Amino acid sequence: xxxxxxxxxxxxxxxxxxxxxxxxxxxxxxxxxxxxxxxxxxxxxxxxxxxxxxxxxxxxxxxxxxxxxxxxxxxxxxxxxxxxxxxxxxxxxxxxxxxxxxxxxxxxxxxxxxxxxxxxxxxxxxxxxxxxxxxxxxxxxxxxxxxxxxxxxxxxxxxxxxxxxxxxxxxxxxxxxxxxxxxxxxxxxxxxxxxxxxxxxxxxxxxxxxxxxxxxxxxxxxxxxxxxxxxxxxxxxxxxxxxxxxxxxxxxxxxxxxxxxxxxxxxxxxxxxxxxxxxxxxxxxxxxxxxxxxxxxxxxxxxxxxxxxxxxxxxxxxxxxxxxxxxxxxxxxxxxxxxxxxxxxxxxxxxxxxxxxxxxxx
DNA sequence: AAGACGGGGTA
DNA sequence: TACCCAGTCTT
Numbered sequence: 001x002x003x004x005x006x007x008x009x010x011x012x013x014x015x016x017x018x019x020x021x022x023x024x025x026x027x028x029x030x031x032x033x034x035x036x037x038x039x040x041x042x043x044x045x046x047x048x049x050x051x052x053x054x055x056x057x058x059x060x061x062x063x064x065x066x067x068x069x070x071x072x073x074x075x076x077x078x079x080x081x082x083x084x085x086x087x088x089x090x091x092x093x094x095x096x097x098x099x100x101x102x103x104x105x106x107x108x109x110x111x112x113x114x115x116x117x118x119x120x121x122x123x124x125x126x127x128x129x130x131x132x133x134x135x136x137x138x139x140x141x142x143x144x145x146x147x148x149x150x151x152x153x154x155x156x157x158x159x160x161x162x163x164x165x166x167x168x169x170x171x172x173x174x175x176x177x178x179x180x181x182x183x184x185x186x187x188x189x190x191x192x193x194x195x196x197x198x199x200x201x202x203x204x205x206x207x208x209x210x211x212x213x214x215x216x217x218x219x220x221x222x223x224x225x226x227x228x229x230x231x232x233x234x235x236x237x238x239x240x241x242x243x244x245x246x247x248x249x250x251x252x253x254x255x256x257x258x259x260x261x262x263x264x265x266x267x268x269x270x271x272x273x274x275x276x277x278x279x280x281x282x283x284x285x286x287x288x289x290x291x292x293x294x295x296x297x298x299x300x301x302x303x304x305x306x307x308x309x310x311x312x313x314x315x316x317x318x319x320x321x322x323x324x325x326x327x328x329x330x331x332x333x334x335x336x337x338x339x340x341x342x343x344x345x346x347x348x349x350x351x352x353x354x355x356x357x358x359x360x361x362x
Numbered sequence: 363a364a365g366a367c368g369g370g371g372t373a
Numbered sequence: 374t375a376c377c378c379a380g381t382c383t384t
Contacts, residue, residue, distance in 0.1 A: 036379040077368025
């Protein structure tokens, strides 16, 4: 039996039923593909359901304020996806008459749609026979056909694209692409795949040669950069101060408390004496709470985060000029990094701090 | 080609 | 802890 025949047979038994599958709604398919980039189904499901309920159509998404879209995305990560989704929706309404482009080539032009997502939408929604190659597909193809090219290189990507074009079912591209993705996610898993009951047994190169854990070939390991964040929750008559993050750094378009970053670890006693800190909050204030150091691991960064609560007695110009003044209990209405959302929730429950008045309690 | 970009699950 | 995940964009 052919690879694609085995695959579709497996899919008819084990394939997942998902709300965006075979729904006949290109908009839903598009949204789901963007949400699921580098994100597991279990993690993205609730976000998808909430997103399409809040923004039911391309027009609704295009008309929505970016803030609302970002808020809906809060906690999902890779926030550029949300901004691109919003931008693409406006593009579709303004330049495409409100209809999603129906070809791989045109879809690829939209911001946030790369080769994988364009192929996925083109095949799932419009049945165009193009590959949709994600991490699952690289893994399945590498193992079954014994491909040693690395997906991390340009030549490797091309090799996988060519191979996939050859072995796919051109009559049922939508089923084939869904099937190979599900097969990678459920059967041909990254770690120790469960090869005993696998229908590809006998056909699979990696299984025959015991190379399951060596394929696909992997690339370089990544370096992690440490960063030290000191967030200042400055209180003034029931209000505090926040700002919208801009620029190319992490958390673009999310809100945060005034932030002072240091290259090295700085202990709280030293930090509150630092010039930078005193310039921000002024001299006439009291540091009432200092949190423990929270550690957050990103793919390329290791963040060490501490929160300071400062009671202001006068209003420093630096805060007034560069930050938005908002009610303290209104902060959770803004889209914020997940670490700040956690802080807000914990602080409300009185759980976050173990030191106060700048002195350690234990 | 390499780096940046999140957050969560798994061995 | 280390790796990986329904990737894309910028440099």
